Amino acid sequence: xxxxxxxxxxxxxxxxxxxxxxxxxxxxxxxxxxxSTEGPPxxxxxxxxxxxxxxxxxxxTHLSRARAYADGSLVVxxxxxxxxxxxxxxxxxxxxxxxxxxSLAQVELLLTDGSTLPLVGTETLPLPGPRRRLEEQVAExxxxxxxxxxxxxxxxx
Numbered sequence: 001x002x003x004x005x006x007x008x009x010x011x012x013x014x015x016x017x018x019x020x021x022x023x024x025x026x027x028x029x030x031x032x033x034x035x036s037t038e039g040p041p042x043x044x045x046x047x048x049x050x051x052x053x054x055x056x057x058x059x060x061t062h063l064s065r066a067r068a069y070a071d072g073s074l075v076v077x078x079x080x081x082x083x084x085x086x087x088x089x090x091x092x093x094x095x096x097x098x099x100x101x102x103s104l105a106q107v108e109l110l111l112t113d114g115s116t117l118p119l120v121g122t123e124t125l126p127l128p129g130p131r132r133r134l135e136e137q138v139a140e141x142x143x144x145x146x147x148x149x150x151x152x153x154x155x156x157x
Contacts, residue, residue: 005070006067006068006070007069007144008067008068008141009065009066009067009068010065010066010067010107010121010122010137010140012061012062012064012121012122012123012124013124013134015125016061016062016123016124019058020058020059020061020062023055023058024055024058027051027054027055030047030051031048031051031052034047034048034051035048057079060079060080061079061121061123063077064078064120064121065077065121066119066121066122066141068141072087072088074086074087074144076109076117076119078118078120078121079120083117085117087144089111089112089113090109090110090111090112090145091109091110091112092109092110093109093138093141093142093145094107094108094109094138095108095134095138096108096116096118097126103126104123104124104125104126105123105124105125105126105130106119106122106124106134107119107137122137
């Protein structure tokens with residue numbers, strides 16, 4: 001549930017959520033199959049640990065998000081860390097990529113201290129629909145960062 005003082009929330013795209021829930025259905029089946037087949041115990045243990053690691057990684061990605069508050073703070077929850085920023089800590093909001101052509105795209109914050117903070121909760125595949133939504137999220141977050149007098153102008157009409 002979102003707090004009433006949250007003015008903007010960036011969450012994982014719908015496709016990422018669908019893939020997460022699909023992985024929740026498939027991973028237990030894979031673990032049960034691995035445990036019920038006769039094979040080298042070392043392989044079974046490594047496979048189960050690997051499957052549980054994938055599930056934990058997907059869960060951490062699914063729970064990642066960024067929330068902008070009316071008081072001018074932004075809380076970024078990434079896979080392994082949560083960071084609270086003030087609007088003044090953010091220099092620019094950009095659309096970034098994790099790698100080269102065909103890689104995941106995401107919103108990134110360029111901070112006044114020179115560091116870059118990716119918003120893991122916005123990671124998406126480089127497809128036209130999700131890319132358009134990502135560009136909208138960049139525009140919304142830019143409007144929040146650049147709001148004069150720290151007043152949130154609201155979403156675009």
